[in-house]
Amino acid sequence: MAVLPSHIQELVKSMSSLPGIGQKSASRLVFYLLRDGGDLAMKLSEDLAALKTKTVSCPVCYGVMSASRDICDICSSPHRDHQIICVVEKQMDMIVMESAGIFKGLYHILNGAISPMNGVNPEDLMIDELERRVKVGNIKEVILATSAGLEGDTTGLYIQNLLAGCQVRVTKLARGLSVGADLEYADLRTLSQAFAGRS
Amino acid sequence: MAVLPSHIQELVKSMSSLPGIGQKSASRLVFYLLRDGGDLAMKLSEDLAALKTKTVSCPVCYGVMSASRDICDICSSPHRDHQIICVVEKQMDMIVMESAGIFKGLYHILNGAISPMNGVNPEDLMIDELERRVKVGNIKEVILATSAGLEGDTTGLYIQNLLAGCQVRVTKLARGLSVGADLEYADLRTLSQAFAGRS
Numbered sequence: 001m002a003v004l005p006s007h008i009q010e011l012v013k014s015m016s017s018l019p020g021i022g023q024k025s026a027s028r029l030v031f032y033l034l035r036d037g038g039d040l041a042m043k044l045s046e047d048l049a050a051l052k053t054k055t056v057s058c059p060v061c062y063g064v065m066s067a068s069r070d071i072c073d074i075c076s077s078p079h080r081d082h083q084i085i086c087v088v089e090k091q092m093d094m095i096v097m098e099s100a101g102i103f104k105g106l107y108h109i110l111n112g113a114i115s116p117m118n119g120v121n122p123e124d125l126m127i128d129e130l131e132r133r134v135k136v137g138n139i140k141e142v143i144l145a146t147s148a149g150l151e152g153d154t155t156g157l158y159i160q161n162l163l164a165g166c167q168v169r170v171t172k173l174a175r176g177l178s179v180g181a182d183l184e185y186a187d188l189r190t191l192s193q194a195f196a197g198r199s
Numbered sequence: 200m201a202v203l204p205s206h207i208q209e210l211v212k213s214m215s216s217l218p219g220i221g222q223k224s225a226s227r228l229v230f231y232l233l234r235d236g237g238d239l240a241m242k243l244s245e246d247l248a249a250l251k252t253k254t255v256s257c258p259v260c261y262g263v264m265s266a267s268r269d270i271c272d273i274c275s276s277p278h279r280d281h282q283i284i285c286v287v288e289k290q291m292d293m294i295v296m297e298s299a300g301i302f303k304g305l306y307h308i309l310n311g312a313i314s315p316m317n318g319v320n321p322e323d324l325m326i327d328e329l330e331r332r333v334k335v336g337n338i339k340e341v342i343l344a345t346s347a348g349l350e351g352d353t354t355g356l357y358i359q360n361l362l363a364g365c366q367v368r369v370t371k372l373a374r375g376l377s378v379g380a381d382l383e384y385a386d387l388r389t390l391s392q393a394f395a396g397r398s
Contacts (some may be wrong), residue, residue, distance in 0.1 A: 005265035007254070009252045011246040014239065017239060028215050029218070029219075030250070034290075044244075049240075073202065092226060
């Protein structure tokens with residue numbers, strides 16, 4: 001890339017530090033922006049500058065919200081069931097759940113999963129905040145929607161134990177074959193969980 | 200995405216208008232930027248803002264260069280052969296060629312390929328400028344390194360005809376099997392060109 005002007009090299013470097021974007025893709029994006037007749041580069045620049053200044057955490061669910069709000073849209077909505085909390089690891093999980101449109105309760109975003117190997121302990125996550133929310137509020141059910149791997153399962157189990165003393169139903173998402181999955185290609189753990197949970 | 204604050208939705212929209220980045224990847228990138236401890240978002244914003252203001256075309260080869268220069272590094276280098284011009288469709292092609300380190304002459308960037316279907320005619324490209332450069336300068340060879348498809352071939356042929364009257368050798372990159380290619384999977388046109396060009 002030594003043949004490029006230094007300000008373009010800088011941009012390529014910044015872009016390629018994003019996940020999933022290598023140096024070649026970054027260069028392609030930069031040349032796309034250069035050719036672009038409209039002013040996408042400027043628009044992107046402004047939107048990026050606003051990102052951190054305008055974003056804060058909702059003090060209830062710890063999801064992202066605009067800095068001009070006191071509490072996020074979902075947590076303040078009268079149309080949602082405030083007695084059910086769906087616990088997810090990250091904001092993206094919540095977005096996927098919302099776009100499926102299958103859940104009408106509230107969320108709680110942990111900001112990760114317990115992973116001692118990576119130095120992430122329960123106190124690094126929003127788990128105490130969840131316990132407080134369950135104890136203080138009138139919560140009937142906590143749905144654990146952590147991811148289906150080792151770390152997600154550990155996190156789920158930890159929360160389950162933590163909430164054992166509270167008057168709340170703790171459930172977790174069903175495990176089994178994905179819709180359309182071919183038995184031949186299912187992994188052993190999925191298959192055994194699908195077998196154990198047969199109905 | 201309706202659950203996200205509007206300024207984040209705006210950023211996701213801008214990012215997903217980049218080629219190869221869909222709405223889901225764009226959201227992932229935005230949340231990566233939000234979690235990022237350093238200030239990548241701000242750095243990206245500044246680099247993007249500088250992109251168009253600091254970039255101009257080199258008046259010789261039409262590649263990108265810093266606005267503070269009169270002529271680009273390659274065109275002004277005394278270490279390169281100023282009698283050979285390699286003609287490429289776009290800046291990325293030049294970068295790939297440079298990173299291979301096999302060519303020590305100058306470049307000429309056409310800014311596209313002739314494609315009447317997409318409304319790109321010879322006068323939309325830097326072809327007249329190439330002709331002028333060949334006529335005025337002391338050029339011995341023009342290497343056509345346009346892409347190996349219909350549009351690249353058309354563009355190459357057009358330039359070849361245009362320069363037929365000039366005292367210059369016009370060559371084009373060899374066609375044939377890629378290194379490591381399996382004959383079984385080679386397409387018919389590549390195979391016939393490899394056959395015709397056997398040595």
